[in-house]
Amino acid sequence: MSFSQSFRLALKSLRTSKMRSLLTMLGIIIGVASVIVIISLGDGMNNMINSEFEKMGANLLQVEVMSPSPSRTVKDEQMYALAQENPGLIAAVSPNVSVRATVKVGSETYSASVTGVGEDLPVIQSVELTQGRFLYYVDVDRMQNVCVIGAWIDQEAYNGAGLGQTLYINGYAYTVVGVVEASDPDSGPTSYNDNQVYIPYTNATRLNGNATITSYLFAATSDETNTRAKAAIESRLEQLLGDEDYYMVISMSEMMSIMGDITGTVMTVLVAIAGISLLVGGIGIMNIMLVSVTERTREIGIRKSLGAKHRDIRRQFIIEAGTTSAVGGVIGIALGTSLAKLVGPMVGIEAAASGVAIGVAFGVSVAVGVIFGYLPANKAAKLNPIDALRYD
């Protein structure tokens, strides 16, 4: 029995009894559509999380120090030295000093977050400038009153013309030397970077009343050196502080993989639930195939009388079941992708159904048809030709 004829016959019978076909395929359609929606939204969410992490620096190692006493602290020179001693592991380091400060332009106060950093921050995190420059070594070294501002502040306070203007941090005048690119053109100040004011960390410590620096950002040289860089930093901190309770090194790639694990688990559970619908769909196909075998007993008898073997009949019915579920799968994929496109923006996720997900969904739906079609097909194959021919 040729494959193409079985396939064509299956499509024909799907078309001639549309209502019945639709009901047969419903389980598959719903199952595949929900799997596609879940995977699309899940992948979209993963992409979003990853790009946020990426912005913060994929090879970022964040160090938090909790000094037990004023005598046992970590100094910025020590951290810079650490970086210099391990050029193969550490690409850059920057202190990270948050300042609780009011930011004023003219008489207007803006809710900005002021952070003192080193000149190498752009090596560690993505800081794309649209105008001007980032902080220089001399700015840090000489404690110059210069700052780099986020796009949102530039927009709000200066209408986009902030470069060279002055803003006041706790009353001190700072000159804007650079503007950071907006992470999202229309978003508010909430987006990372957009309401930042970067100043030299030396200025920041002074604004904080010469408090010791408790937070540093490191960049490992690559994905591969991440773990070793982390170990190097930890051993130095151990040496300086004497106890692992006094510091913490957070690796962004570790965080990313933890997040990935969590979303992966959630998605697996959801897909498994949707899979139940596929199972129900398979049973629906099996049911209708059993009916079809009974209805077509005579046809089976005729085919057998003309020389169809067991495997010919079995193959015909399996192809039919596979075609039915494949068509259901295609409808489900179409439904799922359009649903994901519709729902995605509502929950703020750009849905991304990967080709692999679509391919797998299609493959699974065909497999469901073939597996659940096997039993009815085998029943058809085993019919006795005379009984089948006599059947009305």
Place this chain on the structure above:
Amino acid sequence: MSHLIELTDVYKIYHMGDTDIHALDGVTIHIDRGEFVAIVGQSGSGKSTAMNIIGCLDVPTSGSYFLDGVDVSTMEDDQQAEIRNRTLGFIFQQYNLIPKLNVLENVELPLLYSGADSVTRRQAAMAALERVGLAAKCKNLPSQLSGGQQQRVSIARALAGNPSVILADEPTGALDSRTGREVLAFLQELNREGNTIVLITHDNSIAVKAQRIIRLSDGKVIYDGPADDPKAVVQPHEPGEEGEAT
């Protein structure tokens, strides 16, 4: 040389509760290549049972059946299917065309199962349709044809695989007498061309068109001889054989 069809002491026994029904009760039939044989008998005499065994659709309870020198009485389903496909062509009373397939696709079926490629299939099927004069209707569905035409399609289907034996179980039973005669004339023509034909009928006027008549009664052969022998159409027990055929 051995016979094309050799049934020797064949029994077919159905168990119905406590009683055994001997549908065939020690039947021995030999048919040679090129013969045109009519198997006749009253309803229930075992004609169809014999035909099913000859057609490899069924196996005897006991006895042997050699087809073209091969013992087919003990074959597996799939082996029998292969024999049916290669050696036998069926013509049924109810035509037994597949309604969803068009005329050409129906005629191609035996070739499909023999594994012929699509070009060969098409050529052989069209040639067979041409022989029965229905090449023009090849794209029609069976339901769009008259009964006589449908039966001709089923003859074309039986011919398409170029079988050694054509088996026809009451091929004219569902047709009016004129169309029935046409179909019969066609079978005679096929026979003249060398095809072996085994025809089942309960109609004496049709049976006498064959060369040889085998009369069954209660599962036994009670006459086997030339069709023009007066004894061939004699009814030993019950006169008149217009009874319902099933």
